[in-house]
Amino acid sequence: MCKMYNAEILTIGNELLNGRTVNTNATHIASKLTLLGFTVRRITTVGDNLKDIHDAVKEILSRNPMLLVTSGGLGPTYDDMTVEGVANALNLKIELNKEAYSEILEKYRSRGLQLTEERLKMAMLPVGAIAIRNEVGIAPGVLISLPGTDILLTPGVPREMESILEKYLKEYLRFKPDIYYYEEFFTVKGVMESELAPFIKRLVKETNIYIKTHPKGHETLSPSLEIQVSANGKTKDEAVYKVKSAIEEIKNKVKSMGGVVV
Amino acid sequence: MCKMYNAEILTIGNELLNGRTVNTNATHIASKLTLLGFTVRRITTVGDNLKDIHDAVKEILSRNPMLLVTSGGLGPTYDDMTVEGVANALNLKIELNKEAYSEILEKYRSRGLQLTEERLKMAMLPVGAIAIRNEVGIAPGVLISLPGTDILLTPGVPREMESILEKYLKEYLRFKPDIYYYEEFFTVKGVMESELAPFIKRLVKETNIYIKTHPKGHETLSPSLEIQVSANGKTKDEAVYKVKSAIEEIKNKVKSMGGVVV
Numbered sequence: 393m394c395k396m397y398n399a400e401i402l403t404i405g406n407e408l409l410n411g412r413t414v415n416t417n418a419t420h421i422a423s424k425l426t427l428l429g430f431t432v433r434r435i436t437t438v439g440d441n442l443k444d445i446h447d448a449v450k451e452i453l454s455r456n457p458m459l460l461v462t463s464g465g466l467g468p469t470y471d472d473m474t475v476e477g478v479a480n481a482l483n484l485k486i487e488l489n490k491e492a493y494s495e496i497l498e499k500y501r502s503r504g505l506q507l508t509e510e511r512l513k514m515a516m517l518p519v520g521a522i523a524i525r526n527e528v529g530i531a532p533g534v535l536i537s538l539p540g541t542d543i544l545l546t547p548g549v550p551r552e553m554e555s556i557l558e559k560y561l562k563e564y565l566r567f568k569p570d571i572y573y574y575e576e577f578f579t580v581k582g583v584m585e586s587e588l589a590p591f592i593k594r595l596v597k598e599t600n601i602y603i604k605t606h607p608k609g610h611e612t613l614s615p616s617l618e619i620q621v622s623a624n625g626k627t628k629d630e631a632v633y634k635v636k637s638a639i640e641e642i643k644n645k646v647k648s649m650g651g652v653v654v
Numbered sequence: 655m656c657k658m659y660n661a662e663i664l665t666i667g668n669e670l671l672n673g674r675t676v677n678t679n680a681t682h683i684a685s686k687l688t689l690l691g692f693t694v695r696r697i698t699t700v701g702d703n704l705k706d707i708h709d710a711v712k713e714i715l716s717r718n719p720m721l722l723v724t725s726g727g728l729g730p731t732y733d734d735m736t737v738e739g740v741a742n743a744l745n746l747k748i749e750l751n752k753e754a755y756s757e758i759l760e761k762y763r764s765r766g767l768q769l770t771e772e773r774l775k776m777a778m779l780p781v782g783a784i785a786i787r788n789e790v791g792i793a794p795g796v797l798i799s800l801p802g803t804d805i806l807l808t809p810g811v812p813r814e815m816e817s818i819l820e821k822y823l824k825e826y827l828r829f830k831p832d833i834y835y836y837e838e839f840f841t842v843k844g845v846m847e848s849e850l851a852p853f854i855k856r857l858v859k860e861t862n863i864y865i866k867t868h869p870k871g872h873e874t875l876s877p878s879l880e881i882q883v884s885a886n887g888k889t890k891d892e893a894v895y896k897v898k899s900a901i902e903e904i905k906n907k908v909k910s911m912g913g914v915v916v
Contacts, residue, residue, distance in 0.1 A: 410694065411694075412837075413681070414676060415681065419675070426671075427673075432672065434699065434700050434706065436698055438695070468847060468851050500874065510851040511848045586772045586792075612765040620674065
């Protein structure tokens with residue numbers, strides 16, 4: 393039922409591949425899209441490498457997501473090559489984008505600075521792309537609308553990515569999922585994950601909701617489980633009802649097994 | 655030069671795709687492998703979904719990495735399906751693994767517990783796989799050695815993943831890179847990223863090292879850059895020398911531009 397609203401995320405940067413930076417950008421984007429009703433099917437991270445960006449974009453588009461959000465590689469330095477990699481994958485030429493140009497010109501001019509080749513690079517966008525104004529930094533976001541798929545490029549600096557993603561979701565989103573997503577978490581102690589597993593398996597089969605148990609303590613010595621219950625619904629009420637009913641059933645089961653709901 | 659030591663990471667779990675959990679496991683694995691001299695080329699995240707795991711593993715193996723480390727999906731619950739997904743991708747049958755069986759049996763027995771179907775599942779491994787003992791939890795790690803590629807499956811619980819990865823790197827690693835990796839970071843203020851970019855570009859071209867500037871402040875209002883310099887070398891001394899020489903050059907350039915090295 394959610395195939396129509398599949399989304400993917402592509403994060404770009406060597407610092408993510410060498411373990412220097414935790415990929416909180418992917419988490420933020422994933423969270424925002426999930427709450428809107430999208431199903432994020434895959435997150436891919438590649439380095440600042442033209443071929444790897446090109447290949448990843450081609451592969452992602454072959455899976456036909458409705459939305460691809462990328463983060464990283466939009467800045468002025470030699471290793472910022474997301475625009476070029478995406479344009480190559482789409483066979484699009486790169487040209488000076490008027491809106492991006494005036495945005496960048498204005499930002500540097502207001503500081504009394506010239507537009508060098510490196511700065512101008514941030515205004516060179518794929519033909520037909522829309523520049524989304526960056527309210528907290530320089531490099532604009534880039535929106536490429538293909539039939540059935542939107543591709544949104546955002547910078548790697550977290551607050552710039554967040555600001556442009558927010559602007560896209562509010563002002564540019566073409567396809568708004570008509571499903572609602574709801575989730576709740578709770579913690580139980582004194583029941584082992586493996587002990588609860590058959591019950592959870594049956595409940596998921598019967599109710600078509602999603603339940604995940606996250607073990608926090610030691611499985612046999614001091615079992616503690618955080619339990620996540622989530623569901624989609626055609627209305628918000630439907631999603632909430634599904635989740636709350638399942639939680640009641642799980643809590644009753646845990647208590648009957650001698651466990652404690654925290 | 656590093657193609658021989660390419661590595662990839664596959665993290666599995668819906669909680670990573672819906673934004674509930676920050677993927678610190680990928681960062682930890684990436685950091686450990688990089689320090690050993692591997693080049694992590696790609697990190698992929700998919701959900702608890704047999705087809706997606708299967709597809710991701712097939713795609714990764716088609717790129718011939720020397721090492722693939724996965725994390726997540728090894729536990730006793732219905733949505734733990736990494737072993738099955740990987741076995742499907744490799745056309746391997748799953749069988750009861752004797753070492754895994756006695757490890758799991760011992761852990762539950764010592765608590766006076768029986769081996770249920772869900773618990774036994776953690777001992778069902780691909781034919782020919784090696785079980786790597788889990789010193790801090792239940793589900794053992796799984797090592798599958800193919801010609802030219804090792805596949806290491808680790809659990810999703812961070813301290814279990816860390817412990818099994820450590821054990822693998824110390825006791826089982828087949829191919830130890832004979833290259834050394836070294837990196838340093840420093841911060842400069844008062845110089846814009848776009849202003850420094852042409853110099854960095856030239857330096858990277860001339861020296862074959864890796865330099866990345868991470869903007870921390872606002873590009874034009876209060877520029878602050880963390881600069882990362884890293885290099886590989888055939889000896890540790892060579893790697894260190896390359897990095898330190900480049901840092902000297904950058905610091906001199908920053909000062910000549912009116913910037914400050916913090």
